[in-house]
Amino acid sequence: MAKIVASAIGAIVLAFSLDYIVSDRKLFGGKTPRTMCKEWQEETEKMKTAWPRTAGPPVVLNPITRQNFIVKSRDS
Template identity: 55%
Template structure:
């Protein structure tokens, strides 16, 4: 049990260092730069989604590009199968 406390504390410490580094680099922009418009603009996301949904389909029924984000999947119970 003696080694476990060192391993656990080292893992927790590495998570803390990774989190602080992420905040400093990504959020505080310590190396400069700005957040791209493609990430920060809701309008851009909407237009991109429209483009993805407008792609022509060559086979099968129409589908959405990302069904998980749209929550349009159907979970069937075992009795229906």
Template identity: 50%
Template sequence: MTVAPLSKVGPPIFSALALSYGLWLAARAQPFGGETPRTMTREWIQASDKLLDAWPREAGPPVVVNPISRQNALKN
């Protein structure tokens, strides 16, 4: 297996990263107007977490929904 030199691989990778960062900045700035949806607020996320915690479990003991992002959450 041969490894391509950095001088050939680096510029396209850097260009792709720069382009994606530019598009991300443009999306955050909302240059064409609009507003951030109300579902992206901290209060909405906390209310969603409460609903997930109250979700009824039918087939087994209580578990934490989405354990990857909520690793320290314990369910009694």
């Protein structure tokens, strides 16, 4: 049992470190797009909150990140 747990932890650590080296440290080259800066992300958030709605009640474009969605009961 200990061998299985140790191998699973080792595989997770190996996968994480390889993903970090290849993706974040750009092992095979490439560059980060200019849209990955803080200013661009702030402007995108402003756009998402100011998005006009004409067909129905206001909704949030991404309720998972904003955590303000409405949960209805089964009766209604």
